[in-house]
Amino acid sequence: MRQVPAPIVSRTQVMPGVYLIWVEAPDIAAEARPGQFVTVRCGEHLPLRRPLSIHRTDGRKLALLFAVVGQGTKWLSVRMVGESLDLLGPLGNGFEIRQGSQKLLLIAGGIGVAPLIALADEGVGNGLLVKFVIGAKTASKLYAPESGVWSLESGVWSLESGVSSLEAVELIRVTDDGSAGERGQATDFLPSLADWADQIFACGPLPMYRRMAEMRAWPGNKSVQVLLEQVMGCGVGACRGCAVVTNKGIKLVCEEGPVFELGEIVWDKSFKF
Numbered sequence: 568m569r570q571v572p573a574p575i576v577s578r579t580q581v582m583p584g585v586y587l588i589w590v591e592a593p594d595i596a597a598e599a600r601p602g603q604f605v606t607v608r609c610g611e612h613l614p615l616r617r618p619l620s621i622h623r624t625d626g627r628k629l630a631l632l633f634a635v636v637g638q639g640t641k642w643l644s645v646r647m648v649g650e651s652l653d654l655l656g657p658l659g660n661g662f663e664i665r666q667g668s669q670k671l672l673l674i675a676g677g678i679g680v681a682p683l684i685a686l687a688d689e690g691v692g693n694g695l696l697v698k699f700v701i702g703a704k705t706a707s708k709l710y711a712p713e714s715g716v717w718s719l720e721s722g723v724w725s726l727e728s729g730v731s732s733l734e735a736v737e738l739i740r741v742t743d744d745g746s747a748g749e750r751g752q753a754t755d756f757l758p759s760l761a762d763w764a765d766q767i768f769a770c771g772p773l774p775m776y777r778r779m780a781e782m783r784a785w786p787g788n789k790s791v792q793v794l795l796e797q798v799m800g801c802g803v804g805a806c807r808g809c810a811v812v813t814n815k816g817i818k819l820v821c822e823e824g825p826v827f828e829l830g831e832i833v834w835d836k837s838f839k840f
């Protein structure tokens with residue numbers, strides 16, 4: 568874990584209220600794994616650093632993809648190329664692709680797409696097959712691969728920026744209102760695609776995890792790794808503000824997560840739904 572000044576090298580608004588920032592941070596980028604996160608100091612007046620997932624890396628640079636929801640992310644969204652961010656990371660455990668896994672199913676709800684793209688990069692980089700279900704409420708909130716970073720050709724992604732190749736990713740787009748892609752929710756695809764997958768990974772809002780925990784009926788009841796975007800205090804194991812109840816006792820999301828097995832979390836004791 569390192570604390571570094573990270574100069575911003577690009578900043579793009581990829582959809583309303585969602586920004587993509589690439590920074591130069593070789594010490595963190597070289598070590599970071601998909602599912603890990605950094606904490607960002609968001610100006611002089613916010614004492615608590617804000618956690619954001621590693622969205623992508625190229626070995627020297629790393630990308631953050633974030634939605635503006637409050638003061639910290641608002642501050643971050645108006646930083647410009649040439650300014651420097653104060654980053655601490657990489658933090659947390661990250662996703663684990665098990666040896667022998669060939670087929671990965673990724674399920675993203677809303678901004679939950681952010682860490683799963685790093686995982687897709689890694690999967691494809693290792694020659695694995697990746698199906699990626701991306702869900703959002705409506706078309707304007709659906710992460711658009713064609714937004715300048717990705718190009719979309721008949722459901723297959725390829726990356727234009729030269730960071731890595733994602734040709735093997737099969738994309739399934741879903742919106743609640745059917746305004747883009749399939750109508751429904753990303754989790755609707757879990758039962759039918761679970762059989763295909765060797766491993767399943769998900770990132771999204773709490774109601775999505777609750778639905779998944781309640782489903783419990785996909786073929787083989789395969790394990791699902793989920794990334795908890797828990798509200799954090801210190802981000803480094805000191806305040807215990809991020810504790811969740813698991814079937815193995817209390818765990819800290821910042822140190823022992825943010826990735827957990829879906830079936831490990833005692834949802835009703837950990838969160839108010």
Ligand SMILES: Cc1cc2nc3c(=O)[nH]c(=O)nc-3n(C[C@H](O)[C@H](O)[C@H](O)COP(=O)(O)OP(=O)(O)OC[C@H]3O[C@@H](n4cnc5c(N)ncnc54)[C@H](O)[C@@H]3O)c2cc1C
Pocket residue numbers: 604617618619620621632633634635636637638639640641678681682795796797798799825
């Ligand atoms: C490990 C981890 C990785 C994350 N990765 C990303 C990411 O890649 N992209 C991204 O957009 N966001 C991500 N988040 C969520 C992000 O940290 C919060 O949105 C951010 O801290 C909000 O800061 P703020 O100052 O803008 O909002 P605040 O002023 O702190 O809060 C504004 C509103 O958002 C709610 N809120 C704050 N934090 C969270 C949270 N963690 N989850 C749900 N609601 C929250 C608050 O309750 C409040 O209602 C991640 C969180 C964690 C723990």
Ligand code: FES
Pocket residue numbers: 799800801802803804805806807808809810819820821822
């Ligand atoms: S955020 Fe302080 S212990 Fe996890």
